Amino acid sequence: MIINIIGVGLLGGSFALALREKYPYLKIVGVDQSTVNQKIALAKGLVDEILPLEEALQKAELSVLATPVDSILQLLPHILDQIPAGRTVMDLGSTKEAICQIADTHPKRAQFVAVHPMAGTENSGPGAAFRELLPGKNVIICDAFKSHPDSSALVEALLRDAGMKIHYMTPAEHDLHLAYVSHLSHISSFALGLTVLVKEKDEKTIFDMASTGFSSTVRLAKSSPAMWAPIFDQNKENVSKALADYIDLLQRFKQAIDSQDIPQSMDFMVKANEIGRILSGIEKK
Amino acid sequence: MIINIIGVGLLGGSFALALREKYPYLKIVGVDQSTVNQKIALAKGLVDEILPLEEALQKAELSVLATPVDSILQLLPHILDQIPAGRTVMDLGSTKEAICQIADTHPKRAQFVAVHPMAGTENSGPGAAFRELLPGKNVIICDAFKSHPDSSALVEALLRDAGMKIHYMTPAEHDLHLAYVSHLSHISSFALGLTVLVKEKDEKTIFDMASTGFSSTVRLAKSSPAMWAPIFDQNKENVSKALADYIDLLQRFKQAIDSQDIPQSMDFMVKANEIGRILSGIEKK
Missing domain, CATH: 1.10.3660.10 (6-phosphogluconate dehydrogenase C-terminal like domain)
Structure with a gap:
């Protein structure tokens, strides 16, 4: 399986490290606009390969949107436009109402899963990523019923295997x-x-x-x-x-x-x- | 040498533990109004003996006032009244103006050294005391010139041996x-x-x-x-x-x-x- 992390920073990078523990054969591709971040992400082994966004979307079973929330709002419709049928996109944004509203207007809403892990540090970027950030922490999935059961199953399996405890709520809550x-x-x-x-x-x-x-x-x-x-x-x-x-x-x-x-x-x-x-x-x- | 810690809590107890490292023959007596704190302080080895205030003041070369600052204000004049000539009292209070003002009105002002270590935790009481709290931290002495050179020398030796870095300023600063x-x-x-x-x-x-x-x-x-x-x-x-x-x-x-x-x-x-x-x-x- 190939997953694609868009924005390989603290959260995206730490998610990659937590998954590598349980999925030794998982291939992780990264998308990042910063060439420094690309180099750090490769050197730390957060990702196996850096690709342009369009190519990564075609390759990956799951795309993980781990950019700041303003970029998530901009990128999400564009990503949903492009991903093939049967593939999934999840975000890791710290807000959920605006992101879910944007998703709700898209015909491919069911391919999206809205996620927010209750974890972070004051540091940012791929250099700050570490394997222990996510295991043991709580994670919230919003509007789970709007996601396709296969998309939900994939995302929940990865979150659980990353050691996280899943909770459900509405974006407004x-x-x-x-x-x-x-x-x-x-x-x-x-x-x-x-x-x-x-x-x-x-x-x-x-x-x-x-x-x-x-x-x-x-x-x-x-x-x-x-x-x-x-x-x-x-x-x-x-x-x-x-x-x-x-x-x-x-x-x-x-x-x-x-x-x-x-x-x-x-x-x-x-x-x-x-x-x-x-x-x-x-x-x- | 005998020192006396009045209020064997987080700060007083941690000071005792830091001193024991460098002064194996130091005898530490404690004064505390809480019988539970007395028992914890003895069982943890923070103090060797619990005594009534008056008796402790007569015995000790140095009395360390480590109570909350309202009690320091009340106790300090009373303690200065009672301590024999040549003995020293220091406080560890988090405020300095009111405490130094009270001391300034006392005829035995020179036997007092006003001290505040830049260290603490959210926990309190002798159960929270630990050896590593004070070493490496900064400590402030106020109005040092108002203390007798012998009193200053004793207090500064103990603070340095507890691993602290001494700074000087006025109570107002x-x-x-x-x-x-x-x-x-x-x-x-x-x-x-x-x-x-x-x-x-x-x-x-x-x-x-x-x-x-x-x-x-x-x-x-x-x-x-x-x-x-x-x-x-x-x-x-x-x-x-x-x-x-x-x-x-x-x-x-x-x-x-x-x-x-x-x-x-x-x-x-x-x-x-x-x-x-x-x-x-x-x-x-």
């Missing part, structure tokens, strides 16, 4: 939840990094005084702007609402500190502590 | 920088955790959809409210200003997303990316 659980945390981190940079002109001060706690909280501020700007744009209604909720809470926290209302500050923090219990996967009493 | 580089990141994380908890009533959704990026950004939301409420309160002017800057930036980011001003969003993120370079300690071109 996906984008709403992601706004809070992922997109908001990226914005909070970008804004934190920038606030500190604007205030602390002396880089050495930041470096000397930053603890591991600060590093952890601003880690996502290193993320790729080219990847995240279109995500925020495609999910702007949900992201805007999540940001409004966050800003409102920060203002109330500030008010509690300004007025020395320590019980109120304590109350915010005690409630926020609950997130630790949830993330540890420990059942509540 | 310390509290201003910490508001941005530490206190703000804790508030941003507490508020992020709480925003998601308020919106996502179904814990399983958070658990299923949270990636490692989200976990990293909300890690500090697990921090101890009893420790952080008095820090925010003692540093309220700086923290309030830092929060105002942060909220302002979030509002401008939101405005860029709402108006689909992608170049502006990109610009925020590209600038924020710079924090990664600084935290990696890589010199700018």
Whole structure:
């Protein structure tokens, strides 16, 4: 079997590495507009061959669209136009409503499977890809009933063999939840990094005084702007609402500190502590 | 030599563990109002003996005040009243202005050294103490010139032997920088955790959809409210200003997303990316 990864970056490359573990005879071809990325992808063994898009689409049983989400929107109709009958295309985009809407208008909708793995790092590009990124993580498939059973079966087999746990939801549910659980945390981190940079002109001060706690909280501020700007744009209604909720809470926290209302500050923090219990996967009493 | 750790938690306990590596004949006595913490501290070997405060102060060459900062403010004058001539007290508090102001009014000011290690985790208590917390980290000493040379020499020897790099600044500088580089990141994380908890009533959704990026950004939301409420309160002017800057930036980011001003969003993120370079300690071109 031949699969084709369009956009051999962190996610596409890590998917390739996870699949190679279970599919020793799988051939992986790559499509990438960056010649540097092409070279890195070949040298790391993420792909066996680099091909032009049109040729890769003809060769592959499955095409995996792993570009930033603005490119997914542009490429998906074009790819569906071109792929032969019986072949499948899946995406790995961080938004789902706009992408599924575009797919829904296409006569070959059934050949598409809308996928989003709950995994990533602040790094990007094929150099950042690693085999352990996806195994053990959750993955969401949207509008699964709109995909041909054969396309769904192929994609789900690969995701499961890559060690992922599959969940199903609508694109609207996906984008709403992601706004809070992922997109908001990226914005909070970008804004934190920038606030500190604007205030602390002396880089050495930041470096000397930053603890591991600060590093952890601003880690996502290193993320790729080219990847995240279109995500925020495609999910702007949900992201805007999540940001409004966050800003409102920060203002109330500030008010509690300004007025020395320590019980109120304590109350915010005690409630926020609950997130630790949830993330540890420990059942509540 | 005998040292006395008052408040045998994450920081006090980790300091004890780091010192034991280099000072095999050091005797460490502990003071803690929690009987559970006393038992954990003894069982972990953080301290050799638990004593009442008054007795410990008489015995120890050096007393290390490692309680939350509200308790430091209350205890410090009382401790300075009681310690014999020639003995030293140091604190490990996350704020420095209020603590140094209290010390400055005391006739035995020279026996006090104001210290803050740039290290911590989201966990607290003696069970969270570990030997590797402090070695390799930066530590700040404030108003060093106000301490007796013998007191400074003792404290600095111990900090260096615990593997820490010493920096000097005024309490005002310390509290201003910490508001941005530490206190703000804790508030941003507490508020992020709480925003998601308020919106996502179904814990399983958070658990299923949270990636490692989200976990990293909300890690500090697990921090101890009893420790952080008095820090925010003692540093309220700086923290309030830092929060105002942060909220302002979030509002401008939101405005860029709402108006689909992608170049502006990109610009925020590209600038924020710079924090990664600084935290990696890589010199700018």
